[in-house]
Amino acid sequence: xxxxxxxxxxxxxxxxxxxxxxxxxxxxxxSPDMVKGMNRLVFRGFLPITLFLNMYKIDSAEGLSFGALxxxxxxxxxxxxxxxxxxxxxxxxxxxxxxxxxxxxRSNCALIGIALSESLYGEAGASAATLLVGFIVPMYNVxxxxxxxxxxxxxxxxxxxxxxxxxxxNPLILGVAAGGVALxxxxxLNFAGISFRLTDLVPVYQAAKSISSLSTPxxxxxxxxxxxxxxxxxxxxxxxxxxxxxxxxxxALGLGTALIAFRDxxxxxxxxxxxxxxASPVAVSSVPMTQAMDGDAALAGQLVxxxxxxxxxxxxxxxFLLSSLGIF
Numbered sequence: 001x002x003x004x005x006x007x008x009x010x011x012x013x014x015x016x017x018x019x020x021x022x023x024x025x026x027x028x029x030x031s032p033d034m035v036k037g038m039n040r041l042v043f044r045g046f047l048p049i050t051l052f053l054n055m056y057k058i059d060s061a062e063g064l065s066f067g068a069l070x071x072x073x074x075x076x077x078x079x080x081x082x083x084x085x086x087x088x089x090x091x092x093x094x095x096x097x098x099x100x101x102x103x104x105x106r107s108n109c110a111l112i113g114i115a116l117s118e119s120l121y122g123e124a125g126a127s128a129a130t131l132l133v134g135f136i137v138p139m140y141n142v143x144x145x146x147x148x149x150x151x152x153x154x155x156x157x158x159x160x161x162x163x164x165x166x167x168x169x170n171p172l173i174l175g176v177a178a179g180g181v182a183l184x185x186x187x188x189l190n191f192a193g194i195s196f197r198l199t200d201l202v203p204v205y206q207a208a209k210s211i212s213s214l215s216t217p218x219x220x221x222x223x224x225x226x227x228x229x230x231x232x233x234x235x236x237x238x239x240x241x242x243x244x245x246x247x248x249x250x251x252a253l254g255l256g257t258a259l260i261a262f263r264d265x266x267x268x269x270x271x272x273x274x275x276x277x278x279a280s281p282v283a284v285s286s287v288p289m290t291q292a293m294d295g296d297a298a299l300a301g302q303l304v305x306x307x308x309x310x311x312x313x314x315x316x317x318x319x320f321l322l323s324s325l326g327i328f
Contacts, residue, residue, distance in 0.1 A: 021224020055179025113276025
């Protein structure tokens, strides 16, 4: 029951915020033009600052298990390799294929996962998840840009130069890169004996935190305002595929392989982190990124809603299994 409570408390606020956004649209308080503008604002303004702060908050990689990091990356890429041919079988639409692949591999590990890891294994679980997320989220964003560029609608031929340009100009990747540069500067200053952190600039840091705190709720409200029940029937095959891959296949692959092959290698804290990486629903930021890169934003929004709802059950089941086997 505790695992169910943790899962429910982690997921239900997201669903309620999406419902609130849907109500705002139905009541006429948000117009379609406002939704488009808010989506751009989230993607180009709020989310990059959030990613910058997430990177900057990494104090040290001292406690990082590079074995666990390598395992997580390997499982993500293995699952993506399995998903790639399947999306060609599921749909013939290029813009759907990119969105489905993004749903398969890109979890909401930063938003839901870290809190879930802390609930499963306390501060040690949260620390392990934070260290993994610091490396995995940049990889998620690069993979998403590449995949959405390859499957961009319109039929234009993709060049390597354009692909690299999309990656280099993507606001989310720029936010992560800026965080990495800030970490490097901080390390160089520490090496020179100068103790300085961004938190020393109190007004700047507090402003950044305030802006960052708006990114997730605003993204969820926009998602709810974009949601259309009428689209479910037309996209049911794609929604079912993406939801099953994100909430069942990837958790089973990542957690199952770790249990069978590496149970005595990885600590319980890293098993909690693996729940964050493999079992959480698709990232909310996948929707504004999809829209910005000419993908099917309606399908991306449906997948966030349905994977979030279904994961409230599947996360409980996977956590219950790990607990029953004595991992936690």
